[in-house]
Amino acid sequence: MDPQVSSIALAAVPSIPELFTQAGWLELDADKRAAHDEERLEHHSRLVVVQTPAIARIVKRGGDLIRMNRSAFYGRSGLMVSGAARTGKTTAITQLGKTAEVMHRRRYPRARDDIPVIYITVPPAATGKMIAMELARFLGLPVSRRANITDVTEPVCGVCLDAHVTLILVDFTAQPGHGHPCGRRGV
Numbered sequence: 001m002d003p004q005v006s007s008i009a010l011a012a013v014p015s016i017p018e019l020f021t022q023a024g025w026l027e028l029d030a031d032k033r034a035a036h037d038e039e040r041l042e043h044h045s046r047l048v049v050v051q052t053p054a055i056a057r058i059v060k061r062g063g064d065l066i067r068m069n070r071s072a073f074y075g076r077s078g079l080m081v082s083g084a085a086r087t088g089k090t091t092a093i094t095q096l097g098k099t100a101e102v103m104h105r106r107r108y109p110r111a112r113d114d115i116p117v118i119y120i121t122v123p124p125a126a127t128g129k130m131i132a133m134e135l136a137r138f139l140g141l142p143v144s145r146r147a148n149i150t151d152v153t154e155p156v157c158g159v160c161l162d163a164h165v166t167l168i169l170v171d172f173t174a175q176p177g178h179g180h181p182c183g184r185r186g187v
Contacts, residue, residue, distance in 0.1 A: 017043050055092045062096040063103065066166055093169050094119070100167045108164070115139075115163035121171045131170060132156055139163075 017039040020028070028036065049055070062079050069076045081089050097117040104116035120134045132152040136143045139159045143152065160168075 049091055049095055051095075052088065054088060055095050058092040059096050059099050062093075062167070063099060066100055066103070070166075090171055093171065097167060097169050104164070104166055111164065113163070115160075115165055117167045117169065118160075118165055119169040119171065121173045124172045124174050126172065135160075135168070 017036065020036070025033065025036070058079070058081055065077050065079055081093055083089055097119055101117045104111075104114065108114060118135060118138055120131070120138055122131055122134055126134075129149040129152060132149055133143050135156045136152055139156060141155050141159065
């Protein structure tokens with residue numbers, strides 16, 4: 001990983017929210033409990049991810065593919081990350097996405113309206129049309145269930161080109177609610 005990208009990730013160390021005893025937490029009214037829980041969730045979402053060898057390989061390979069695909073007019077390469085449940089696939093692809101975003105913003109500092117990375121989640125049995133519809137939702141495009149796949153993909157591709165999308169991450173989720181915020185994962 002680019003050392004400058006690593007330093008950006010480490011530069012923003014989140015502040016630690018106040019920790020209450022159980023009795024102190026129970027004394028809070030419902031609104032203050034909700035605000036405290038929100039602050040704690042926000043804190044945990046900002047924590048730095050440990051750069052494991054697997055994450056480093058995925059980020060490096062993904063970055064290499066992005067650079068190779070820049071000048072490709074056809075036959076672009078993709079990357080599939082697979083593995084057993086709870087092995088860090090989602091963490092690895094989100095780190096790839098963050099790295100790709102930083103690389104894009106550095107390369108094009110004035111392109112504030114660009115959307116360099118798209119991240120969607122879909123069920124494992126998702127069809128091409130379902131994936132296209134989820135991409136349309138992400139981009140804020142109107143989606144009709146009656147539309148055929150061409151009606152959905154053409155505007156999605158147009159917006160992706162206009163927004164200079166360089167990476168689309170599709171996270172296949174299964175069985176929500178089994179210990180992970182979005183269930184067990186297959187990417």
